[in-house]
Amino acid sequence: MRLATVRLHGDPTTRRVVADHGAGWTLLDTALSSVSELLRHPDWQGQASGPRVDEQDIIAFENPVQDPEKxxxxxxxxxxxxxxxxxxxxxxxxxxxxxxxxxxxxxxxxxxxxxxxxxxxxxxxxxxxxxxxxxxxxxxxxxxxxxxxxxxxxxxxxxxxxxxxxxxxxxxxxxxxxxxxxxxxxxxxxxxxxxxxxxxxxxxxxxxxxxxxxxxxxxxxxxxxxxxxxxxxxxxxxxxxxxxxxxxxxxxxxxxxxxxxxxxxxxxxxxxxxxxxx
Structure with missing residues (x-):
């Protein structure tokens, strides 16, 4: 699986987390703003995917690990x-x-x-x-x-x-x-x-x-x-x-x-x- 922190057309000021299980990007929980935030959920591997995100809808890939403690x-x-x-x-x-x-x-x-x-x-x-x-x-x-x-x-x-x-x-x-x-x-x-x-x-x-x-x-x-x-x-x-x-x-x-x-x-x-x- 691939995970990414991105900005999307339609809401370019907000970071979103997307996942790709091999069939293209899908949006995860909209409350998440980075992959590092996702990983702090004990069941992060089981987070349900949401709507499909086309590649052209992604404005930019950002540093996926936004706020590491170390x-x-x-x-x-x-x-x-x-x-x-x-x-x-x-x-x-x-x-x-x-x-x-x-x-x-x-x-x-x-x-x-x-x-x-x-x-x-x-x-x-x-x-x-x-x-x-x-x-x-x-x-x-x-x-x-x-x-x-x-x-x-x-x-x-x-x-x-x-x-x-x-x-x-x-x-x-x-x-x-x-x-x-x-x-x-x-x-x-x-x-x-x-x-x-x-x-x-x-x-x-x-x-x-x-x-x-x-x-x-x-x-x-x-x-x-x-x-x-x-x-x-x-x-x-x-x-x-x-x-x-x-x-x-x-x-x-x-x-x-x-x-x-x-x-x-x-x-x-x-x-x-x-x-x-x-």
Whole structure:
């Protein structure tokens, strides 16, 4: 099943939740305004579908996970990315956090500071569907609602100001998410989903999700041992090799660049870089 947060013709100021069981989009409970809100219902998988929604009736797909309580990210989790950074495979995940307002939509423009050394980081994101605390990998797997696409757009100059990455990763509205959530019963990242990032149509990252050092259940379980995860929370699983900082010489995003981030079986983000004026 696919789930999405959308705006529709006829009521463009209100977000709606739609579902696709394989036969096209249908409207769910009109009281719901995001997929994350849907996931907080214990019977979210059994929510009845409403009227059919034609594709042309959808004005825009938005970030499906509008208000997560927690956004936790894993760095250095693809084998080829770790090697390009000159590091050894880690014993434990390297983690950092974002705020909910760091997130933005799948087609939203990204407006960093004009002088930022802006880099791309294609990522598979895990959407939590059940409360998890000190979970086993099997419990964590059962608690995953589904998967979506993200890009951990990073200000490398800010990131390098200290040994902590946080300030280079948490600028407002710089982490696109979407366009849909594919439920966990419909896909398995361990099978090796293709993940790519392109800048102005040129592929710069190209890998598969079976290259994760810490796979999705293991990562979710690990995080749950120090903080309680709840439905609607988001975990970004890391980026493969091919980031701009790792190139010789380093390459960064410029004003007007189009970043396309895709994960096989889910969809693609398309985000235009529009630097803030100096």
């Amino acid at each position: 956004v936790i990210c894993c760095g250095l989790n693809y084998r080829n990315h770790i090697l390009e950074m000159g590091r050894e495979l880690p014993e434990f995940p390297t983690l950092f956090a974002k705020f909910a307002d760091t997130l933005t939509g799948p087609t939203s423009a990204i407006s960093p500071p004009a002088a930022a050394a802006l880099d791309w980081e294609a990522e598979l994101a895990v959407v939590i569907g059940a409360e998890l605390f000190q979970a086993s990998s099997e419990q964590a797997k059962d608690g995953i609602a589904g998967y979506t696409v993200s890009n951990d757009i990073s200000m490398r100059d800010w990131q390098r100001r200290t040994l902590q990455w946080f300030q280079g990763k948490a600028h407002d509205a710089t982490t696109p998410v979407g366009p849909v959530v594919v439920t966990a019963d419909a896909m398995d990242p361990a099978q090796g989903l293709r993940i790519t990032c392109a800048v102005n149509g040129e592929i710069v990252q190209d890998s598969t999700t079976d290259q994760l050092v810490f796979d999705c259940p293991a990562l979710v379980a690990y995080v749950s041992h120090f903080t309680r995860l709840r439905p609607g929370d988001l975990i970004l699983t890391g980026t493969p090799g091919g980031v701009g900082m790792g190139m010789e010489p380093p390459q960064f995003l410029a004003d007007g660049d189009l970043v396309t981030t895709a994960v096989e079986g889910i969809g693609a983000l398309e985000n235009l870089i529009v630097h803030q004026p100096t």
